[in-house]
Amino acid sequence: MSIRFTKMHGIGNDFVVVDWREDAKTPSAARIAALADRHTGIGFDQLLSIEPARDPSCDWYYGIWNADGSPSGQCGNGVRCVAAWLYREGVIARNTDVRLESPSGPVTVRVLAADQVMVDMGEPEFNPEHLPFDAPQEAGSYMLDIDGQPVTIGAVSMGNPHAVLEVSDLRDPHLEALGPAITGHPRFARGVNTGFAHRVDRRRIDLRVHERGSGWTRACGTGACAAAAVLQRRGLVDAVVDVALPGGVLTIEWHGPGHTLWMTGPAAFVFEGEIRP
Structure with a gap:
């Protein structure tokens, strides 16, 4: 049929x-x-x-x-x-x-x-057990070992797991290998979506995402939510922020713990x- x-x-x-x-x-x-x-x-x-x-x-x-x-x-x-x-x-x-x-x-x-x-x-879920992510307790950032090199990530679930890394240059060729390496890292029992976030200012984030099961995509809605939540929790962006991905822009609004996060696009x-x- x-x-x-x-x-x-x-x-x-x-x-x-x-x-x-x-x-x-x-x-x-x-x-x-x-x-x-x-x-x-x-x-x-x-x-x-x-x-x-x-x-x-x-x-x-x-x-x-x-x-x-x-x-x-x-x-x-x-x-x-x-x-x-x-x-x-x-x-x-x-x-x-x-x-x-x-x-x-x-x-x-x-x-x-x-x-x-x-x-x-x-509401973004930062408890590592809910991703799931192997970590002793919830923290604002975690260190991952990638081929002997330490990498700092934020981790959050938006209904699916996300690792968020702040970077200064989204065109850095090292990201091509780093994305898949984090997505398949053994500390994420079910894999993870990996977002590379460049903070332009308090109202804009530029983002690339390597998705588990799909690879590099032109856009990832939950990835945009995750990047905004991690950076807002660190006090680096406002409650309302535009997240620019290769395919276009999403507007994310989150007013912190106790509030749900809204995405518009x-x-x-x-x-x-x-x-x-």
Whole structure:
């Protein structure tokens, strides 16, 4: 049986969205990886499924799979695309808070326009056990050993795990090897998304992210949230900060512990297609 899909992206982080509201499926990792191939498949960073909610307090559930077929707990750019897709289908309204269920728990979305969505990403979680990350206790920074060299990171969960490193130059060629080395570091039991953050000023961060399961991406919504949270916790940026990634800019607002973090950014439709057996 063929499956209709929608190709979408959020500032260059691209997705295939499938409508499984009537007939939810569990795709194999090999099938997802084949579809994600940019030469012989459709090409995408993540596959997103829209399904009936498991949690009765939520309107819809969305599943997330990385390009290598592994499952993911959260995707900031992806949830904006899910919200825009549901809005286009006429099942959620504009300027109305809607509760969606992700693999890592509920999130609230607010469609501001057909191509602009706000997302309540929840409160950043700095407890290393929740990433999970091997550390004796919570700290503002941690030292990692990378091939005998110490590297300083911040660690936070935004529904998925993130390591954030402050750097002075995002074009430094050493980052090409450092990103994968941190993403697969053994102290992160399930891998980690690695963000390299350059603080331009108190209102802007430039960011590159190496994602577990997908590699270098043009954008990472949860990565933008993580970078803003780590730097704001260190007192280096304001409560509202623009995070510029290779694909575009997201606005992150977080007022510190006890508050949830909001992300605002675009969602774009690219084309419709059909996946055949």
